[in-house]
Amino acid sequence: MEELNKLAFDLLWTWQPRIQALFRILDPEKWEQTHQNPVLLLKQLGEEGLAEACKREEVKRALDDARAAQRQYYDRNPPFLDAHAPLVIAYFSLEFGLAECLPIYSGGLGVLAGDHLKATSDLGLPLVAVSLFYKQGFGRQEIDAGGRQVEVYGENRGDELPVKKVDGVEVEAPIGNQTVRIAVWKTQVGRVPLYLLDTDLPTNPPELRTITDRLYVPEPDRRLRQEIVLGIGGVRALRALGLGANVFHLNEGHSFLCGIERIRELRASRQMTLEEARLVARAGIVFTTHTPIAAGSDYFEPGLVWDLLGPYLSSVGISFDRFMDLGRQRPGDPREKLCTTYAALRLADQSVGVSRLHGAVSRRLWKDAWRGLSETQVPIGSVTNGVHMPTWVAPEVAALLTRFVGPDWWDLDGKDGRWQAVFEIPAAELWALHTALKRRLLEVVKVRGEHTEDLDLNALTIGFGRRFAPYKRADLLLRDRARLTKLLQNTKRPVQLLFAGKSHPADQPGKDILAGVVGLAREEARVVFLKDYDIELASALVQGADVWLNNPRRFLEASGTSGMKAAANGILNVSILDGWWDEGYRPDLGWAIPSGATIDRPATDDLAEAEGLYRLLEREVVPAFYERDAAGLPQRWIQMMRTSIRYVVTGFAARRMVLDYFDSAYAAGARRVEQLRLLPDWGG
Numbered sequence: 313m314e315e316l317n318k319l320a321f322d323l324l325w326t327w328q329p330r331i332q333a334l335f336r337i338l339d340p341e342k343w344e345q346t347h348q349n350p351v352l353l354l355k356q357l358g359e360e361g362l363a364e365a366c367k368r369e370e371v372k373r374a375l376d377d378a379r380a381a382q383r384q385y386y387d388r389n390p391p392f393l394d395a396h397a398p399l400v401i402a403y404f405s406l407e408f409g410l411a412e413c414l415p416i417y418s419g420g421l422g423v424l425a426g427d428h429l430k431a432t433s434d435l436g437l438p439l440v441a442v443s444l445f446y447k448q449g450f451g452r453q454e455i456d457a458g459g460r461q462v463e464v465y466g467e468n469r470g471d472e473l474p475v476k477k478v479d480g481v482e483v484e485a486p487i488g489n490q491t492v493r494i495a496v497w498k499t500q501v502g503r504v505p506l507y508l509l510d511t512d513l514p515t516n517p518p519e520l521r522t523i524t525d526r527l528y529v530p531e532p533d534r535r536l537r538q539e540i541v542l543g544i545g546g547v548r549a550l551r552a553l554g555l556g557a558n559v560f561h562l563n564e565g566h567s568f569l570c571g572i573e574r575i576r577e578l579r580a581s582r583q584m585t586l587e588e589a590r591l592v593a594r595a596g597i598v599f600t601t602h603t604p605i606a607a608g609s610d611y612f613e614p615g616l617v618w619d620l621l622g623p624y625l626s627s628v629g630i631s632f633d634r635f636m637d638l639g640r641q642r643p644g645d646p647r648e649k650l651c652t653t654y655a656a657l658r659l660a661d662q663s664v665g666v667s668r669l670h671g672a673v674s675r676r677l678w679k680d681a682w683r684g685l686s687e688t689q690v691p692i693g694s695v696t697n698g699v700h701m702p703t704w705v706a707p708e709v710a711a712l713l714t715r716f717v718g719p720d721w722w723d724l725d726g727k728d729g730r731w732q733a734v735f736e737i738p739a740a741e742l743w744a745l746h747t748a749l750k751r752r753l754l755e756v757v758k759v760r761g762e763h764t765e766d767l768d769l770n771a772l773t774i775g776f777g778r779r780f781a782p783y784k785r786a787d788l789l790l791r792d793r794a795r796l797t798k799l800l801q802n803t804k805r806p807v808q809l810l811f812a813g814k815s816h817p818a819d820q821p822g823k824d825i826l827a828g829v830v831g832l833a834r835e836e837a838r839v840v841f842l843k844d845y846d847i848e849l850a851s852a853l854v855q856g857a858d859v860w861l862n863n864p865r866r867f868l869e870a871s872g873t874s875g876m877k878a879a880a881n882g883i884l885n886v887s888i889l890d891g892w893w894d895e896g897y898r899p900d901l902g903w904a905i906p907s908g909a910t911i912d913r914p915a916t917d918d919l920a921e922a923e924g925l926y927r928l929l930e931r932e933v934v935p936a937f938y939e940r941d942a943a944g945l946p947q948r949w950i951q952m953m954r955t956s957i958r959y960v961v962t963g964f965a966a967r968r969m970v971l972d973y974f975d976s977a978y979a980a981g982a983r984r985v986e987q988l989r990l991l992p993d994w995g996g
């Protein structure tokens with residue numbers, strides 16, 4: 313029991329199929345029922361059930377294998393381990409998508425943060441992470457009879473999840489004139505600890521207990537309370553845990569208050585002036601902006617900020633006006649709200665967007681944070697996102713890479729010559745494997761979709777899975793129904809469409825688009841809407857579709873990461889040249905949907921872009937898929953799959969992303985903080 317618990321509480325199992333296999337073998341049904349939650353599974357089986365299960369030979373073998381996988385992981389000494397012993401980087405994010413059973417994420421931002429931790433663990437970098445422990449997570453999605461999304465909130469119980477309460481650690485954060493007490497939970501992500509803050513304590517008044525109830529509450533008042541707990545409470549929690557982090561990575565602006573708390577602690581412990589503390593704190597702050605539109609930030613009214621933060625700011629020694637100006641496009645305008653992106657940009661020394669194109673969009677969007685600099689001089693760079701390959705690459709594809717490239721394929725640089733071996737994978741083998749993954753996807757589709765009996769294993773299957781935000785245009789293919797129907801109902805070369813995604817509960821236009829797609833799915837036999845898009849479903853889709861479709865309004869998709877997951881599995885992308893695809897696209901590994909948008913004129917004609925998409929599908933994608941040799945293999949397609957795997961597995965890996973952050977921001981930040989702290993005091 314103790315050993316199984318050790319395996320269950322280390323989220324290493326989320327990217328080690330050999331450990332997952334053990335839990336599945338213990339009880340396949342319970343494993344699925346619990347949303348692949350090993351802690352709950354063990355609890356439900358109980359001592360007796362486990363003793364019974366462990367008598368089975370296959371369980372014994374699986375346990376040995378899981379143990380071996382765990383041992384191999386920790387015995388392998390990654391290059392960074394110990395090399396930076398005194399350095400601790402603290403990574404703050406309002407959400408982390410790590411496992412299906414840990415619902416403290418909503419979508420792409422969280423999954424990216426989760427992948428960041430997993431890759432950091434692989435590399436052995438000294439990083440700890442901070443977030444909130446939500447009692448209700450983000451809500452599961454049901455579809456009602458009218459085709460509309462309904463959110464269902466479950467309850468996250470600490471004793472049923474792979475999290476543990478940190479005993480004896482409780483910190484406080486200021487909420488106006490009140491003080492909220494915060495408990496700390498910990499979840500272990502391989503070598504990286506993630507600390508989760510929780511205000512649901514009986515010692516808190518009721519209105520403060522509910523702060524960490526739900527992710528992405530829409531009300532600014534509740535949102536600011538969460539950001540106080542994350543930013544201020546988060547830094548205090550690290551100190552209470554004895555962690556001396558001096559580099560702080562803010563994943564999105566939600567954690568900007570971490571910068572103010574850094575200033576406060578530097579002033580209090582080292583008697584610095586406000587200006588000194590600001591500079592030392594700043595040297596260690598790294599900020600990643602994710603939104604390509606100004607409205608994507610949080611905005612807080614001056615009155616609200618005054619009510620919730622007024623007393624705290626005077627304890628920091630920063631005037632209310634100066635604080636508000638940090639977050640204003642036009643400092644000095646008393647009516648302007650505080651924008652978390654401006655505030656984070658002005659607190660951080662290193663700010664980046666999440667793809668090269670998004671870096672350029674961000675320089676334009678936020679240039680007013682640096683009055684007097686031209687757009688090209690604005691110091692916002694970019695670190696292109698990446699995905700954690702051992703998590704997202706199907707075990708079958710991973711086995712192929714192990715055979716052809718090497719067992720450490722996931723840890724190899726893109727320049728490594730061994731990658732050329734991907735081109736030696738036999739076409740028949742790759743196609744058979746892909747077909748098996750597609751069959752598995754169609755099994756998942758039966759569980760999550762309605763009337764799925766007409767789906768065909770041999771039809772070109774297009775996957776579309778992402779948040780239903782209007783700019784992502786899930787309905788672009790619906791603009792010309794007749795033309796779409798022709799694609800779907802072609803008897804010789806049929807196309808089928810799988811849609812999945814949630815809308816934010818407060819996003820009416822997004823929900824309308826979703827209802828439109830559900831309506832289409834109920835009319836067209838070859839279109840299915842899959843409910844409750846989550847990590848499990850995303851994984852099946854990006855491993856088993858033939859084509860991954862992404863058609864956002866250009867310049868509005870900061871990065872997009874699902875396309876990377878798909879490409880790494882040999883699923884070919886058909887996408888607008890936006891976000892990562894603007895730099896990842898090559899004609900030998902996917903297709904670009906033409907778009908008339910430019911950075912100066914981002915508004916485009918949806919109909920014209922839909923026309924371009926239909927044409928691309930009709931003239932290039934469908935013919936390429938159905939072009940077969942004597943053995944029934946689409947040779948040209950398979951070569952594109954190999955190229956896609958070859959370049960995306962390394963170029964868009966979270967491993968590469970974390971190393972980029974380390975090289976361009978973490979290491980230099982840590983050095984500068986130390987140097988500044990060691991400067992002699994000039995007195996006065």
Ligand SMILES: *Cc1c(COP(=O)(O)O)cnc(C)c1O
Pocket residue numbers: 418419420421423777778779845846847850851871872873874875877
């Ligand atoms: C990868 C992922 C996302 C992000 O996908 P985008 O392409 O960035 O929209 C969202 N949700 C889940 C569950 C994911 O796995």
